[in-house]
Amino acid sequence: MANVIRAIEALADVIIANKEKLTELDAAIGDADHGINMARGFEAVKAKLKTAQPDDIGAVLKLVGMTLISTVGGASGPLYGTAFLRAAAIAQGKTTVDGPMAGQMLAAAITGIKERGKAVQGEKTMLDALEPAYNAFQYGLSMNKTMAECLELAVNAAQDGVEYTKTIIATKGRASYLGERSLGHQDAGATSSYLILAALTQLAKKQSQAGEP
Numbered sequence: 001m002a003n004v005i006r007a008i009e010a011l012a013d014v015i016i017a018n019k020e021k022l023t024e025l026d027a028a029i030g031d032a033d034h035g036i037n038m039a040r041g042f043e044a045v046k047a048k049l050k051t052a053q054p055d056d057i058g059a060v061l062k063l064v065g066m067t068l069i070s071t072v073g074g075a076s077g078p079l080y081g082t083a084f085l086r087a088a089a090i091a092q093g094k095t096t097v098d099g100p101m102a103g104q105m106l107a108a109a110i111t112g113i114k115e116r117g118k119a120v121q122g123e124k125t126m127l128d129a130l131e132p133a134y135n136a137f138q139y140g141l142s143m144n145k146t147m148a149e150c151l152e153l154a155v156n157a158a159q160d161g162v163e164y165t166k167t168i169i170a171t172k173g174r175a176s177y178l179g180e181r182s183l184g185h186q187d188a189g190a191t192s193s194y195l196i197l198a199a200l201t202q203l204a205k206k207q208s209q210a211g212e213p
């Protein structure tokens, strides 16, 4: 439980630290608010976690999802909010997370994003980071790797996915209004998804070095 709250705080801090970078990316092919939106949402999440006393991981993730939906706005608020709510449903009543459960949470989050945003991989969105990350995570599990190792594989795949967004035309979200002019630019939402996975990976590595589960 404490680990999960620490993980949420860590990913909130990474998003807040990258507020300007994410906003700059969105300025090139969107409306220059992705970092501002996300930082606002995760500041609110941090504030709520200070006083909330969630009973299980599901309750923590539900708080995150509800807070993002009500504070982030834009396309990404409902999408990330839905992702956390779907992961929360998997974690209901649970106070620890193992590798297979983390994989299930990621799968549920991605399904939620796809249903809500009606997008698939290859449309220059957060899914271009998240789908390859999930596949790499599952590959790691199938090779009996630790959670930290699986996350490391996932974050590397997400980074490749972010690079890939530069090479494709946006067909979903505001950037799709630009058509071919979206080529050459990195997607902001794929970048925030990568940053979230990177924060979780850093923390998992630190915890495994410290001998924590």
Ligand SMILES: Nc1ncnc2c1ncn2[C@@H]1O[C@H](COP(=O)(O)OP(=O)(O)O)[C@@H](O)[C@H]1O
Pocket (backbone or CB within 6 Å): 026, 030, 031, 033, 034, 035, 037, 038, 073, 074, 075, 076, 077, 079, 113, 116, 117, 118, 119, 124, 125, 126, 127, 172, 173, 174, 187, 188, 189, 190
């Ligand atoms: N339909 C969609 N499905 C998945 N992700 C999407 C979709 N539309 C937009 N996005 C993601 O949201 C990001 C933009 O978020 P943000 O700037 O906060 O919202 P808005 O586009 O409303 O200003 C994009 O970079 C993209 O990754």
Ligand SMILES: [Mg+2]
Pocket (backbone or CB within 6 Å): 026, 030, 031, 032, 033, 034, 074, 174
């Ligand atoms: Mg925007």
